[in-house]
Amino acid sequence: MKHTMGKEMEASSEEKQIAKENIKNSLRDLTGLVGVSGSEQDVVKYLRNSLLPYADEVNIDAYGNVIAIKNGRTSGPKLMISSHSDEVGFCVKNILQDGFIMFDKIGGVSDQLLLGRKVWVTRNKLPGIIGIKAGHMQTPEESTQVKTIRECYIDVGASSREDVERMGIKIGDPIVFQSDFMEMDNKDLVCTKSVDNRIHCAILIELFKELKSMDFSGTLFGVITVQEEVGLRGAMMVANAIEPDYAIVLDTIPAGDTPDIQTEKALPVYLGKGPVCPIADGVRGNMNFQYIHPKVREIIEEQALVASVPLQVLTLIGDGYTTDAASLSSSNKGIPVGILSTPRRYSHSPVELVNLNDAEGVLRIVKGIVSQNGKKNLSFI
Template sequence: MNLQLKRLKELSEVAGVSGNEHRIKNLLKDRLLPVSEEIFYDKLGSVIFKSKNNSDELKIMLAAHMDEVGFMVKTITAEGFLRFTCLGGWWEQVMLGQRVIVHAKTKDITGVIGCKAPHILTPEERKKIVEKKDMYIDIGVESQKEAEALGIYPGTFITPSVQFEVMADENYLLGKAWDDRIGCAIMADVVEALSEKEHPNTIYATATVQEEVGLRGALTSANKISPDVAIIIDTCVAGGVPGVTKEQASAEIGKGVAITIYDASMIPNTKLRDLVLDIAKAEKIDHQISFSEGGGTDAGRIHMQDIGVPSIVLSIPTRYIHSHQGVIHKHDYETAIQLILAVIGKLDNICYNTIVQY
C-alpha cells in the first residue's frame, strides 16, 4: 500500500465521534507540526495549524471537521445491553446488525447493534422501520455489573467499526467516516504542498470538532482566527446511483471536486464562488456543482463570524454518507487539492478587495 492510501486508511479507520476527536487530532499533529509555524487550539478542542509564506496579506482559513457520526451510551440494562443516543444524523435503516467499537476505560470493545428478531414480530411490526429507541448494543456480557467492570458507563463513546478497502476499480475507496476525514486528508496534503510553494497568504488549517452535532468547533475556531476568507472542505451526497435524480444530487463520484452553490446553512459569497469557478476552468481542473437543501457544513457558522467571512465549500461526492460504509473516488480527492492550491496561489489583496466590495 502506497503512502497516500496508508494515510487515507489511517484517517478513515481511526475512531473519533463528536466530542471524542483526540485520536484524529494526534494523527494530524504528527503529520503537520513539522510544516507549521505555530499550532494552537480553541477551547472546544479544534486544532489550528498556522503556516505563513512571504507576506501577511490575507488570513485564509481552511476548515475540515474531525468528528464522525456515532453513538454514546445512555444507560445499561440489568442484562448488560447498552442503550444509546445518536451523535449526528442517523437513519434507522442503516444501523441494525452493524458492528461498533465501545470505548471503555479499560480497552476498546466490539459490539453489535441489535433489536428483536423479525421471526417474533407481528405482521404489522414487520412493516415498520425499527426505531432507534428500540435498538441496543450487545457487547457479549451477562450483566450491568460486568459491563461497568470493563469501564463502560453513561457517556461512553461508541464508534462504527469498519475496515478501509480498495474496491474493484482501485480509484474507488470504501471506508467509514469519509465525512469528513477525506476533508482532513485534503487539508493536510494542501498544507504540506504549501510548505514548498510561494503564495501571498497566511494559512490557518483548522481541524474542527463537533460539526455533526451543530457546527460547534467551526464557530469557536473562527472566533480564534478571525479569518479574511474561508475554504471549507467537506463531503456531499453523491448522485449517479439508482433512484437519485440530478435534481436531488447533481455531483457524482469520479467527476471532480464539487463546488457548492448553496446549502441549508449558507449561500456562498457570489464573487468568491465565481472566482473559484473561473480558476477551476482556467487551470482545467475537473469540477462539478453541488447543492444541499437538507444539510449544512462548518461554513454555516464560519461565514457569520464577526462582520462576516467570504466563504466557499468544496466537497467530495460520497456515497452512503452517515452510515457505516462510504464510497469515494480518488480523482475527486486529487482535484480538490489542485483547486485549493490554485485558489490560494491567486487569492491576494487585490482579489480580496474585489470580493468584499458591494
C-alpha cells in the same frame, strides 16, 4: 495567459498518483479512529502529529479545534481552509442490569442502519453488536418494520452491568459503526465509515506537505473543527479567534447518481466527475440557508480552470444539507466564504463511497487558491 498559467499549475500524472496514495493512506488511518462529536481526541492527536512537520505552528484550542499555521514569504490576507474532525455515531445512554447497553444518536444516523451492525464502544474500540431478534421468531409485521433507536440495544458479550463497567464502559462513552477500509475493483474507489469528513482532513495534511517548498503571500490557517455534525459549533469558535479575511470550507456532499435518486431533478452530483461547489445550501426550513460569497466563488472557479479540474456546481436548498460555511459566514462580522466538496455515496452510513480522483481535484484547487492568495479583491461589488 490563462493557457500558459494552466500548464504551469497542472499537476503531472505521477504527482496526481502520489497525492492520491498519500490521501488514501491518511484516510485509512483516520477512518480507523473513533471520533464522534465531543469525543474527537484521537483524531485531533493524529492531525496534530501529522501537521507538525509541515506547519510553522500547530495549536489545539480548549475544545479540540486544530489550527495549523503556515506563513507566506510576503504579507497578505489571512486565508482559512477548514475541514471537521467529528463523525456521526452514538453514545452510551444506560447500562442495563443484564449487561445490555442502551444508546443515543450523535448526529444524523438513520434508524434503517441500526439492526445487526457491528460497533466499537469507547475510544478503545471494544467490540459490540446492535442486536436483532432472530428471524425465526419475528412476526411477518416485525420482519418489515424499522426499529427506532429506543427499541435497539448493544450486546458487548456481558452478563451484567458490573461486567460492562469492568470493561471500562461508562455512560456517555462514544460508539461508532465498525467498518473495514475497503477498496473496490477500481482502486480509486474506497469505502468505509466517516469519509465525512476525514477525507478532507487527509487532504489538508497533503496540502501542507505540498506547500512546504512553495511561495505564497499572507498566512494560511489550516483548521480542523470539532462538533460540526451537532450544530457547526467548532467553526464559530475558531473563526472568532482567527478572524480570517476569507475562508474555504472543505466537506463532503451526497452524490445523487444512484438508482434511488432522480439525479438530474433532485441532486445532480456524480462520483468521479470532479469536486463540487455548492452555491447555496440550507437545511430543511432554511434556518441555515446561505449563499457563498460571489468573489470566493470566482476564486474557486478560476483555480479549477487553471488546474484543469472539472467542477460540479449546484444549489442544495431545503434538503437537509449544510456545512461549517453557514456558521463562518455570520462569524466575526461576516467572513467571505466558499465551499468545496468531495462527493460521496451513502451519506452518514458505515459504507460511504468516495472517488479519490475527486479528492485529489479538491487538493489541486485549494493549492492553487493558496498560491494566488491576495491577488483578488474580495469586496462584494
